[in-house]
Each structure stands twice: as C-alpha cells, then as structure tokens.
Amino acid sequence: MRFGYLAVFIAALTTSAMAIEDSRVPGGVAIIPIEPDSRPTFDGKPVLTIKDNGQDLAVVGLPLSLEPGTHQLQNMGKQIPFEVRSKKYLEQRIYLKNQRHVTPNTLDLDRIKGESKRQRGALDAFDGELDTIRLILPVEGPISGPFGKRRFFNDQPRRPHSGTDIAAPTGTPIKAAARGRITLVGDFFFNGRLVVIDHGEGLKTMYNHMDQIDVREGQVVKQGQPIGTVGATGRVTGAHLHLGVILNGVSVDPSLFVPEINSLPQ
Numbered sequence: 001m002r003f004g005y006l007a008v009f010i011a012a013l014t015t016s017a018m019a020i021e022d023s024r025v026p027g028g029v030a031i032i033p034i035e036p037d038s039r040p041t042f043d044g045k046p047v048l049t050i051k052d053n054g055q056d057l058a059v060v061g062l063p064l065s066l067e068p069g070t071h072q073l074q075n076m077g078k079q080i081p082f083e084v085r086s087k088k089y090l091e092q093r094i095y096l097k098n099q100r101h102v103t104p105n106t107l108d109l110d111r112i113k114g115e116s117k118r119q120r121g122a123l124d125a126f127d128g129e130l131d132t133i134r135l136i137l138p139v140e141g142p143i144s145g146p147f148g149k150r151r152f153f154n155d156q157p158r159r160p161h162s163g164t165d166i167a168a169p170t171g172t173p174i175k176a177a178a179r180g181r182i183t184l185v186g187d188f189f190f191n192g193r194l195v196v197i198d199h200g201e202g203l204k205t206m207y208n209h210m211d212q213i214d215v216r217e218g219q220v221v222k223q224g225q226p227i228g229t230v231g232a233t234g235r236v237t238g239a240h241l242h243l244g245v246i247l248n249g250v251s252v253d254p255s256l257f258v259p260e261i262n263s264l265p266q
C-alpha cells in the first residue's frame, strides 16, 4: 500500500515532459532542450514546447518519411542538430472487396483531393494552449493495425499506416484523448466518418472510421468526454478505431503519447 502511495506521489511530481518518451526514429519524437520562451521550427513548421524542471524543451514530431541521419531544429536563428536512427517497420497486406478503395475512379479522386486539403488544413494548424501532452486511451481492444506498417492493399503498395488501429465492436463509445477543440468533422472516402481534436501547440488526435459522431466543429471537449462511436466507415475490413496522433503536421506513433497502447493485446 505504501509503495502504491509512493508511486502516485512520484507520478504527480513527474512533469508533462517526462510523460512521453524521446524516440528519434521516423514516426517518433525528438525532445530537445531550447532557449527559454522561444518558438523553434522544424521543416518550416512551429514546434510544440513544454517546460520540465525549469528547462524549455521542444517536442518535435518526426515524419515516417524522414531519412535517418542528421536533422536540424531551428531555434532563435540557430540550428540545433540531432540524429535520427532508422527503424524498420513491418509489412502488412490487406485485401479489400471494394476495388475503388484500392484504385479510386476519377470522381473519387476529385473527392479525395478536396478531402485531403481539408484534412491537411486541420492537421497543420498551430493554435491554442496545450493542457497536457499525456493522452488517454480512447477505446479498449486488441491492436488490429500497429503504427508505421508498410501497407499493400490487394498487393498494391500504399502509404504506411499513419495511426494505431484498435478493434472494437460498432457502437463502442470513443473518449476524447485530451481536452481540445473539434476542428474537423467529416465523412471521407478513405478515413470514413472522422473527427479531429486540436489539443493546442500543434498536437492533434484523429479518430477515423466512426459510426456515430456526437460532436460538431468548434466545440470544446474535455479529456474522456465521449465524441461518438466506433464503426466501419471508409476503407476498412472491419469495425475499429484508427487513432492518429499528429505533431507539427506529421503523424507520429500514438503509443508514445498513450503508453497503454503497449499493453493492449495484438
């Protein structure tokens, strides 16, 4: 019991920075000390900052497409070099009955183009104050698609998996991973019914393939508040939640922000 209290006490002392892990690989995050109260940029985009024991830190999202090697964070006119290691993600082969979800027709492509633009706008935004960097698990269930897997749909190579898929029956409530503002609600060709929550400082979560959506754009939600339910809309083979975590406009491994993902069965 005493140990239990001690653990809680230590957890309470740990600041937000230590709540997430430094993982300098494509799809990971780099946590880099910076000048106090400055706004660093990476790849021309503003980067989230936090304070840890009086030290300002940049939390940089590293895209899955990033080449391993030396990269630079821009801070107060200076360049801060950091190393990115390579990471080999496994391959996943998915077979879909709907051929249009593999090779969309001309009308579909027009629709996809418009949707990508709306999505890009929501994911690139940098606005608002961050409440917490530590996110909660929105849905419990087995992992049906880990982050980063290189994917083939009906043997055609496609983009790597930009989120974590958690299998759950249609109708399972989805909780908001943290407080934030709803910045996108849609019904998209690939992602199905979706919601984007902007948590501030460029950190967003994305919920795809939903059945029911119970929030509207502009609404502010609390951490844990139900936003809708799991479904099987868009390009799917079964009901699941695709959870995306986006930092400085790039999709990063959700398990870095939601460590509970590591204890879900695969």
Ligand SMILES: [Zn+2]
Pocket (backbone or CB within 6 Å): 145, 161, 162, 163, 164, 165, 241, 242, 243
């Ligand atoms: Zn997915």
